Amino acid sequence: MSDIIRLTAAELSAKLASGEVSSVEATRAHLDRIAAVDGDVHAFLHVSDHALDVAADIDRRRADGERLGELAGVPLAVKDVLVTTDMPSTSGSRILEGFLSPYDATPVARSRAAGLVPLGKTNMDEFAMGSSTEHSAYGPTHNPWDLDRIPGGSGGGSAAAVAAFEAPLALGSDTGGSIRQPAHVTGTVGVKPTYGGVSRYGSIALASSLDQVGPVARTVLDAALLHDVIGGHDPHDATSLEQDWPSFAAAAREGANGQALKGLRVGVIRELPDTGFQTGVAESFRASLALLEAQGAEIVEISAPHFEYGVAAYYLILPAEASSNLAKFDSVRFGLRVDVPGGTVEDVMARSRDVGFGDEVKRRIILGTYALSAGYYDAYYGSAQKVRTLIQRDFDNAFAEVDVIATPSAPTTAFRLGEQLDDPLQMYLNDVTTIPVNLAGVPGISIPSGLAAEDGLPVGIQFIAPAREDARLYRVGAALEALLVDSWGGPLLDRAPVLGANGGAR
Amino acid sequence: MSEITPELVRHLGVLARIQLDDGEVERLTGQLSAIVDNIAKVSEVATPDVPATSHPIALENVFRPDVVGEMLTIAQVLQNAPDATEDRFKVTAILGEEQ
Numbered sequence: 001m002s003d004i005i006r007l008t009a010a011e012l013s014a015k016l017a018s019g020e021v022s023s024v025e026a027t028r029a030h031l032d033r034i035a036a037v038d039g040d041v042h043a044f045l046h047v048s049d050h051a052l053d054v055a056a057d058i059d060r061r062r063a064d065g066e067r068l069g070e071l072a073g074v075p076l077a078v079k080d081v082l083v084t085t086d087m088p089s090t091s092g093s094r095i096l097e098g099f100l101s102p103y104d105a106t107p108v109a110r111s112r113a114a115g116l117v118p119l120g121k122t123n124m125d126e127f128a129m130g131s132s133t134e135h136s137a138y139g140p141t142h143n144p145w146d147l148d149r150i151p152g153g154s155g156g157g158s159a160a161a162v163a164a165f166e167a168p169l170a171l172g173s174d175t176g177g178s179i180r181q182p183a184h185v186t187g188t189v190g191v192k193p194t195y196g197g198v199s200r201y202g203s204i205a206l207a208s209s210l211d212q213v214g215p216v217a218r219t220v221l222d223a224a225l226l227h228d229v230i231g232g233h234d235p236h237d238a239t240s241l242e243q244d245w246p247s248f249a250a251a252a253r254e255g256a257n258g259q260a261l262k263g264l265r266v267g268v269i270r271e272l273p274d275t276g277f278q279t280g281v282a283e284s285f286r287a288s289l290a291l292l293e294a295q296g297a298e299i300v301e302i303s304a305p306h307f308e309y310g311v312a313a314y315y316l317i318l319p320a321e322a323s324s325n326l327a328k329f330d331s332v333r334f335g336l337r338v339d340v341p342g343g344t345v346e347d348v349m350a351r352s353r354d355v356g357f358g359d360e361v362k363r364r365i366i367l368g369t370y371a372l373s374a375g376y377y378d379a380y381y382g383s384a385q386k387v388r389t390l391i392q393r394d395f396d397n398a399f400a401e402v403d404v405i406a407t408p409s410a411p412t413t414a415f416r417l418g419e420q421l422d423d424p425l426q427m428y429l430n431d432v433t434t435i436p437v438n439l440a441g442v443p444g445i446s447i448p449s450g451l452a453a454e455d456g457l458p459v460g461i462q463f464i465a466p467a468r469e470d471a472r473l474y475r476v477g478a479a480l481e482a483l484l485v486d487s488w489g490g491p492l493l494d495r496a497p498v499l500g501a502n503g504g505a506r
Numbered sequence: 507m508s509e510i511t512p513e514l515v516r517h518l519g520v521l522a523r524i525q526l527d528d529g530e531v532e533r534l535t536g537q538l539s540a541i542v543d544n545i546a547k548v549s550e551v552a553t554p555d556v557p558a559t560s561h562p563i564a565l566e567n568v569f570r571p572d573v574v575g576e577m578l579t580i581a582q583v584l585q586n587a588p589d590a591t592e593d594r595f596k597v598t599a600i601l602g603e604e605q
């Protein structure tokens with residue numbers, strides 16, 4: 001039965017529907033896997049104590065002849081940024097330790113309604129601030145490809161969980177690359193939908209104009225199936241888009257036959273030259289472009305002159321919004337309270353926030369407070385918002401010429417734990433290719449493109465489409481994925497080291 | 507060069523309600539100086555003719571029907587409170603002695 005954990009969500013769904021495998025068996029297999037390897041990986045902050053009951057209920061309903069969704073009975077890992085009524089939600093922070101939400105985040109509620117079985121909550125950088133999960137208050141997650149390396153961040157737990165076969169699917173959130181960069185370093189698939197495509201209700205806010213919830217999976221089709229479940233308009237989120245979305249799973253299935261690539265115009269950004277990337281990352285990217293070209297795609301050089309200002313604008317807008325959003329952690333209504341004998345509520349608040357927040361969170365709150373303060377507002381925050389307009393225009397101009405834009409998903413493969421921890425600026429640059437996507441609100445996908453020759457670690461390619469054209473990403477992503485898996489003779493994750501063998505990986 | 511000083515960082519800590527200790531102030535002063543020097547370049551291209559974007563996909567007048575929504579109970583509202591009494595959040599003194 002250990003083979004169950006290596007099935008894709010789509011394959012597992014078929015076996016659940018046919019009765020070959022029960023949801024209880026599938027859920028137990030994944031819980032066993034978590035028990036076996038999560039001591040090493042640390043993808044989970046909390047494992048559900050009633051997942052088997054939920055699975056048994058799905059099995060019963062199926063046996064009763066109820067019409068269930070395609071993913072009914074499939075286990076799901078949930079990033080700890082999404083609040084849940086039956087499991088604690090901490091957003092990776094000490095300040096929310098033990099917090100139990102009175103309501104479910106909409107993507108969680110929709111997953112439950114579709115019959116998915118939540119396995120647990122996954123690790124993340126505190127309040128999603130980071131690119132390595134090293135800023136989690138509960139210790140880092142380890143990359144299943146090499147336990148001494150980072151799994152990316154902030155959603156390193158969700159990416160590592162699917163890469164380590166602890167779950168076939170996971171939910172993530174992406175503010176500047178927190179779904180796509182972990183996908184890149186773990187050899188998995190991650191999608192940041194169009195801003196407003198998936199509800200943010202119940203997603204503990206980092207930067208409200210940038211945050212977007214999305215699917216984490218091992219295949220493009222699996223990501224699409226999950227996106228179909230969680231997406232769509234939600235009156236609880238005023239920024240949620242009111243429109244009918246096509247089936248992303250249908251787009252992925254259609255894309256897999258490769259026809260989508262004939263005549264497809266793929267933009268490559270002149271201002272992101274190969275020299276800005278690790279050699280093996282650039283080589284893998286070029287090899288993928290050659291594959292696309294061989295199938296009839298046209299590679300077009302485009303210019304995005306303002307991308308180089310993206311990281312700077314992001315590190316003004318994000319801290320500004322975060323400093324406001326995190327003001328809610330005031331030690332009054334929820335979260336940590338540290339008593340100050342004889343102190344006022346303000347003393348208690350200031351002390352609680354000093355103790356409850358980690359270094360990176362304090363750094364960004366102070367930076368955001370500075371950027372928003374009188375006298376600096378126009379020069380910093382105001383200018384950053386103008387850069388946002390310029391980056392949107394870069395995308396508009398590019399999409400007048402091409403159907404999708406392709407970039408490497410991140411500059412390097414997984415770096416070693418601790419390597420960039422003392423250099424916040426260096427850490428921020430990990431998201432150079434993903435940040436402009438959030439600033440503009442357009443959708444992006446990262447899929448595995450291969451292993452870097454020099455270190456044997458996974459590399460991802462990112463595709464970007466115009467706003468509301470998420471289906472295009474699934475079509476193109478599935479087309480390239482099919483070509484790559486064919487050329488590898490099997491999924492990339494088949495080449496990852498065996499975890500948990502003889503009491504430890506490697 | 508930016509003008510991030512320890513005094514400014516301490517003041518920002520007061521504004522943000524984070525009681526930074528001396529070590530944190532010193533560390534943050536250096537780190538913020540480096541970060542601000544790096545991100546200040548946004549002003550190079552932010553010319554007066556460029557409009558600001560606050561929201562990636564602008565929506566206007568998002569309303570819902572004016573009916574009572576799904577409300578939380580008092581017990582739910584208070585379930586995570588560090589301290590509560592008589593259906594209310596409980597805090598320590600609002601004003602200090604000198605106030």
